[in-house]
Amino acid sequence: MARYGLLIGFFILMGVFALVLDRMGSGEYNPRDIPTEFIGKIAPGINVPELYDPSKMVKASDMQGQVWLFNVWGTWCPECWREHKFLNELSKKGIPIVGLNWRDDASEAKKMLDRMGNPFVKIGFDPDSSVAMDWGVYGAPETFVINAEGIVVAKHAGGITPTVWLEKFAKHFQPAQSSTAINNGTL
Amino acid sequence: MKAFKIVMILTFLVSAFSLQAKIETREFANAQMEEDYASLVLELRCLVCQNQSLSDSNAELAVDMRTKVYKMLSEGKTKAEIADFMVARYGDFVLYRPPVKSSTFLLWFGPLIFIVIAAFIVFSFIRRQSNEKPDIGEQDQKKAHSLLDDK
Numbered sequence: 001m002a003r004y005g006l007l008i009g010f011f012i013l014m015g016v017f018a019l020v021l022d023r024m025g026s027g028e029y030n031p032r033d034i035p036t037e038f039i040g041k042i043a044p045g046i047n048v049p050e051l052y053d054p055s056k057m058v059k060a061s062d063m064q065g066q067v068w069l070f071n072v073w074g075t076w077c078p079e080c081w082r083e084h085k086f087l088n089e090l091s092k093k094g095i096p097i098v099g100l101n102w103r104d105d106a107s108e109a110k111k112m113l114d115r116m117g118n119p120f121v122k123i124g125f126d127p128d129s130s131v132a133m134d135w136g137v138y139g140a141p142e143t144f145v146i147n148a149e150g151i152v153v154a155k156h157a158g159g160i161t162p163t164v165w166l167e168k169f170a171k172h173f174q175p176a177q178s179s180t181a182i183n184n185g186t187l
Numbered sequence: 188m189k190a191f192k193i194v195m196i197l198t199f200l201v202s203a204f205s206l207q208a209k210i211e212t213r214e215f216a217n218a219q220m221e222e223d224y225a226s227l228v229l230e231l232r233c234l235v236c237q238n239q240s241l242s243d244s245n246a247e248l249a250v251d252m253r254t255k256v257y258k259m260l261s262e263g264k265t266k267a268e269i270a271d272f273m274v275a276r277y278g279d280f281v282l283y284r285p286p287v288k289s290s291t292f293l294l295w296f297g298p299l300i301f302i303v304i305a306a307f308i309v310f311s312f313i314r315r316q317s318n319e320k321p322d323i324g325e326q327d328q329k330k331a332h333s334l335l336d337d338k
Contacts, residue, residue: 034234037278103247129251136276138234138248 030157036144037136038152043070043144044134051101051109051123058098058124063146067173068096070144071120071160072132074104075112077140083159084116090165091119095173099123102132102140145172211250213257223266227256231273232283240283 024030038044043060050056060070071087073080091097099120101109106125113120126132135144138157145154145168153172156164215221225242231252233244241249241256252273259269270282279285287295323331 032237034280035278037274037276103251128254129248130255132248133252133255133276136278138277 033157034136034138036152036155038144039155041152043146043150043152044131046070046098046100046124046131048100048124048126048131051099051106051125054125058122060098060146060150062122063096063098064150065148066096067145067147068098068121069169070098070100070135070146072100072102072135072137072140072142074102074140075108076104079159080141081112081116083141083161084119086160086162086165087119088117090160091121096121100126100131100135100137102126102137103129143169145169147172211253216261220260224257224260227260227266227269228253230270230283231256232281234277234281 046058046060048058050058069090073084087097097120099122101123104125104127109123109125124131129137135142141159142155142157143160144152147153154168156168158164160169213224215224228242229240231241233239233241233246233249233252235246235248236244239246239249241253256269259272264272273281279291285291285294
């Protein structure tokens with residue numbers, strides 16, 4: 001009887017492992033995920049030069065009054081290439097995305113945007129992580145949702161996919177914007 | 188063979204230099220600042236290689252964070268101010284010794300709780316074993332005694 005108990009216990013444990021692995025596969029329980037400190041707080045500033053026009057400063061306050069995405073990316077980041085197509089889709093549907101080109105080479109960054117399209121309304125250039133650190137960024141891609149009052153309402157570490165968009169981000173945007181973006185065959 | 192040895196030695200020398208090049212050198216205004224820097228980069232965790240401190244890590248973000256720590260110390264910020272700056276952005280996670288509070292309770296006392304549970308299980312197991320009287324009939328006992336006495 002004790003032997004059967006052990007076997008049953010083993011199968012229960014296996015079941016738990018399988019469940020957690022499955023949930024981790026769908027993006028939950030990520031042990032490397034660091035919860036952001038900024039949800040519900042005023043978004044930090046950006047205040048770095050624009051990638052295409054270094055004489056202009058990119059400021060978070062420029063986006064006041066609209067819900068927008070703040071996306072941290074770099075040409076060195078394969079996951080950023082992967083999510084780029086979806087960012088293009090979102091931008092076509094009128095979602096304003098401010099980019100932060102992080103720890104990158106300006107000419108490489110421009111080359112990538114020439115090749116893959118530019119979904120950003122403006123792009124901050126942050127070669128020494130000053131903005132990244134202010135936003136508590138620890139990897140790329142990372143994306144924040146900032147509401148019309150300038151408050152951070154959501155954040156995702158890792159690439160934005162239609163699933164992530166639906167589960168975490170869509171609810172913060174106007175229904176018209178968020179639903180058209182996912183009905184366009186991107187799912 | 189000799190040529191091979193020389194090539195090997197040169198390879199090691201070159202690789203040693205390339206390792207050296209990754210660690211940045213810093214100038215400190217005084218011994219206190221150097222000490223503060225050394226202790227801060229040990230206390231702060233690298234967020235990319237999460238089992239390394241800032242001082243261990245060569246991740247690019249860790250390099251930038253070390254530079255930030257250095258800059259803030261040069262501006263006359265205290266250790267506590269710099270730690271607060273990092274915690275405000277990265278949370279308690281960035282500290283190798285997070286403060287004791289409700290969200291970190293399990294982290295601090297979890298091992299203790301597990302020891303108590305384990306001790307309880309072991310204790311009850313031992314007690315159950317010592318309470319179990321061997322079920323031997325009188326006849327068998329006599330037989331056992333006689334067998335033992337024979338020797």
